[in-house]
Amino acid sequence: MSPSDFLMIPFSDWVNILVREWIVPNFRPFFRALQVPVSSVLNWLDAFFNFVPMVAFTAVLALIAYKTAGRGVAIFTLVALCFIDMIGLWPETMTTLSMILTSVFFCVVIGVPVGILAARSDRLWKITRPVLDIMQTIPSFVYLVPIVMLFGVGMAPGIIATIIFALPPIIRLTNLGIRNVRGDLIEAAEAFGSTPWQMLWEVQFPLALRTIMAGLNQTLMLALSMVVIAALIGAGGLGLTVYTGLGRLDVGGATAGGVGIVLLAIILDRITQALGEQQQVKTVSLRQTFASLFRLRAAPAGETRSAG
Amino acid sequence: MKAKLKVENVFKIFGDAPQDAVERLKRGEDKKTILEQTGQTVGVQDVSFEVPEASIFVVMGLSGSGKSTLVRMLNGLIKPSSGSILIDGDDVASCSAETLRNIRRNKIAMVFQHFALFPHKSVLENAAYGLKVKGVSAAERRKRGLEALERVGLDGYAESLPSALSGGMQQRVGLARGLATEPQILLMDEPFGALDPLIRREMQDELLALQKSLRKTIIFITHDLNEALLLGDRIAIMKDGRFVQVGTAQEIVANPADDYVAAFVADIDRGRVFTAETVANAPESVQLATDTAETAMQSMEDLNRNALYVLDGEEIAGVVTYQDLSTAVRENNGDLASALITDFPSVEGDAHLNTLYGPASAGLPIAVTDETNRLVGVVEPEAVFAQLSGDETSQGETPADTAPVAPARTVAPETA
Numbered sequence: 195m196s197p198s199d200f201l202m203i204p205f206s207d208w209v210n211i212l213v214r215e216w217i218v219p220n221f222r223p224f225f226r227a228l229q230v231p232v233s234s235v236l237n238w239l240d241a242f243f244n245f246v247p248m249v250a251f252t253a254v255l256a257l258i259a260y261k262t263a264g265r266g267v268a269i270f271t272l273v274a275l276c277f278i279d280m281i282g283l284w285p286e287t288m289t290t291l292s293m294i295l296t297s298v299f300f301c302v303v304i305g306v307p308v309g310i311l312a313a314r315s316d317r318l319w320k321i322t323r324p325v326l327d328i329m330q331t332i333p334s335f336v337y338l339v340p341i342v343m344l345f346g347v348g349m350a351p352g353i354i355a356t357i358i359f360a361l362p363p364i365i366r367l368t369n370l371g372i373r374n375v376r377g378d379l380i381e382a383a384e385a386f387g388s389t390p391w392q393m394l395w396e397v398q399f400p401l402a403l404r405t406i407m408a409g410l411n412q413t414l415m416l417a418l419s420m421v422v423i424a425a426l427i428g429a430g431g432l433g434l435t436v437y438t439g440l441g442r443l444d445v446g447g448a449t450a451g452g453v454g455i456v457l458l459a460i461i462l463d464r465i466t467q468a469l470g471e472q473q474q475v476k477t478v479s480l481r482q483t484f485a486s487l488f489r490l491r492a493a494p495a496g497e498t499r500s501a502g
Numbered sequence: 503m504k505a506k507l508k509v510e511n512v513f514k515i516f517g518d519a520p521q522d523a524v525e526r527l528k529r530g531e532d533k534k535t536i537l538e539q540t541g542q543t544v545g546v547q548d549v550s551f552e553v554p555e556a557s558i559f560v561v562m563g564l565s566g567s568g569k570s571t572l573v574r575m576l577n578g579l580i581k582p583s584s585g586s587i588l589i590d591g592d593d594v595a596s597c598s599a600e601t602l603r604n605i606r607r608n609k610i611a612m613v614f615q616h617f618a619l620f621p622h623k624s625v626l627e628n629a630a631y632g633l634k635v636k637g638v639s640a641a642e643r644r645k646r647g648l649e650a651l652e653r654v655g656l657d658g659y660a661e662s663l664p665s666a667l668s669g670g671m672q673q674r675v676g677l678a679r680g681l682a683t684e685p686q687i688l689l690m691d692e693p694f695g696a697l698d699p700l701i702r703r704e705m706q707d708e709l710l711a712l713q714k715s716l717r718k719t720i721i722f723i724t725h726d727l728n729e730a731l732l733l734g735d736r737i738a739i740m741k742d743g744r745f746v747q748v749g750t751a752q753e754i755v756a757n758p759a760d761d762y763v764a765a766f767v768a769d770i771d772r773g774r775v776f777t778a779e780t781v782a783n784a785p786e787s788v789q790l791a792t793d794t795a796e797t798a799m800q801s802m803e804d805l806n807r808n809a810l811y812v813l814d815g816e817e818i819a820g821v822v823t824y825q826d827l828s829t830a831v832r833e834n835n836g837d838l839a840s841a842l843i844t845d846f847p848s849v850e851g852d853a854h855l856n857t858l859y860g861p862a863s864a865g866l867p868i869a870v871t872d873e874t875n876r877l878v879g880v881v882e883p884e885a886v887f888a889q890l891s892g893d894e895t896s897q898g899e900t901p902a903d904t905a906p907v908a909p910a911r912t913v914a915p916e917t918a
């Protein structure tokens with residue numbers, strides 16, 4: 195004997211009715227419209243990366259790796275990218291890279307402000323935290339179905355699924371970083387008459403930057419891990435290579451795609467981690483950090499660089 | 503002098519029912535009972551005071567007595583539960599956010615116990631933070647930031663990061679940051695509390711030296727009574743959120759209001775509290791031109807003193823002792839000038855007693871002079887030591903500005 199003998203709750207029917215008969219007909223145009231910014235950023239990045247010659251791209255990324263993470267990572271980047279090109283996956287890799295950067299871009303655009311707002315209001319954080327918990331615990335397959343129903347299939351829905359999956363860490367760590375800024379520094383900023391914006395820009399954000407960069411790194415890694423799953427709903431790139439390889443039991447193809455993903459993951463992980471660690475050495479300001487990415491010469495003497 | 507800052511009946515209760523606690527306090531319940539019965543913490547209760555322009559007001563009390571809470575209410579970092587805090591007539595407790603911001607930008611700055619320097623900004627950027635917030639141009643900021651750093655002797659470190667400096671230097675940067683915006687009021691919450699004793703003394707002296715030229719209105723928090731007595735023009739002793747005594751250093755040390763204050767005062771360095779004026783006798787003297795050794799000896803007998811200062815018109819010519827005069831009468835026919843000691847000890851009226859040990863050791867009375875070098879009082883060496891020992895009964899001297907009453911002392915001090 196069990197409760198189900200007396201009462202059956204038609205839960206799945208309820209959800210069907212809710213999604214099919216209410217959300218889809220009423221909100222479909224809204225969700226379709228959400229795709230527009232995602233698609234345009236993606237198309238722009240994709241066109242860009244496919245336009246840049248492989249040699250130029252490799253050189254620039256290796257240089258960035260050298261500036262931020264040191265010689266070892268730079269050499270690794272060089273070798274890995276050449277290998278990817280030689281196994282014939284260059285276009286797919288660029289597509290995957292533009293998908294990931296698009297997802298991460300939107301994660302930052304959404305996640306950093308939400309994290310900052312959550313850090314400023316305990317009430318907002320009380321609401322945000324369970325939502326993030328749910329986002330992180332729902333298996334990603336579960337929301338593929340509603341996403342397909344609302345957004346259809348293709349690249350943009352794949353990226354939207356990725357954004358949902360990869361968003362929590364950057365919100366969490368932005369919130370954490372801002373909240374962990376020493377209380378007396380906040381007090382000092384306030385005592386000299388800072389506006390809330392000045393407080394954020396001059397004190398909270400720069401001091402939280404290292405933690406936020408750690409969040410960015412995690413978000414990036416989560417986005418990479420969604421590459422194959424997003425291929426299920428029509429996203430392309432390396433994920434598609436793996437997925438089709440699986441479908442045709444083509445071990446070689448699937449492995450090649452997988453290796454491509456792993457190599458890309460290692461490069462991006464090392465570079466973003468190093469970016470975060472630079473903040474540890476407090477000599478480098480926010481602006482300098484970004485400027486150093488584009489500076490071709492060695493850093494001027496006297497500016498201590500991160501050793502680790 | 504005009505009151506720069508006026509605090510009236512300020513209460514601060516931490517908790518969700520502050521008004522109830524304020525009522526209870528007014529009915530006479532104490533901090534402990536209120537905490538037990540209502541769970542509300544009394545931070546500050548019924549504090550009122552005024553600080554005149556260009557003076558240092560020190561708030562002194564033990565940990566948890568509400569000093570930080572009080573000082574944070576003065577620039578609106580904490581809102582009082584009731585009462586008003588007037589800065590040039592604006593009530594910090596009830597003004598708009600915009601007004602408060604303007605007050606903070608232009609009139610009142612703060613120096614923190616643990617320095618609270620921004621670790622990601624250079625020393626110069628830290629010093630100029632208040633200017634940046636105000637929207638001062640980069641060039642002007644640099645100029646005024648450097649000026650402020652120069653004042654505290656750190657202009658050579660403008661481009662360093664705070665973490666590269668020692669504690670004392672970091673607090674100088676904190677002070678420079680407070681001075682850069684040229685506020686009239688400076689709040690200092692235990693600014694030297696985190697420093698070593700030696701550095702602390704150095705900083706105290708430096709603050710006093712700076713204050714001579716800056717003439718800010720300073721509210722200084724400390725838990726060290728010696729520091730309070732040294733720096734404060736007026737001192738408030740705080741306990742359980744309330745002022746138990748407010749007065750000058752000398753008033754507090756000479757007349758502690760209750761046992762709590764008396765316990766503090768018991769082991770302080772009195773030499774740093776009392777000044778030459780407090781132990782000086784009336785500036786009795788004889789004239790070089792008109793008096794003779796005999797008339798001078800007669801005056802000493804009348805005044806019951808062993809030595810007297812000799813004036814040449816308004817100028818101090820020197821000092822003569824009874825002993826030397828009697829020798830002079832025997833050998834030099836009573837010439838006053840022949841017994842004159844021109845190498846006499848002299849101090850200014852506001853010199854602290856701890857600076858008088860040297861002059862007193864000569865055994866001669868010390869001349870107390872004003873800024874034009876005129877004699878305004880005379881300090882007998884033994885009066886210095888009587889005051890230092892805190893022995894009220896032997897403190898028979900009266901201040902120089904009251905009617906001279908000669909002490910009935912018969913034992914002559916040894917003359918060297």
Ligand SMILES: Nc1ncnc2c1ncn2[C@@H]1O[C@H](COP(=O)(O)OP(=O)(O)OP(=O)(O)O)[C@@H](O)[C@H]1O
Nearest residue numbers: 516543544545564565566567568569570571572725
């Ligand atoms: N935010 C707060 N919430 C609750 N109670 C507080 C708060 N801030 C201070 N208090 C209480 O108010 C009282 C006064 O604290 P305050 O920090 O002003 O003391 P203090 O004299 O500055 O001590 P210290 O010398 O340790 O800095 C203490 O009993 C403290 O517990």
Ligand SMILES: [Mg+2]
Nearest residue numbers: 569570571691
């Ligand atoms: Mg305190």
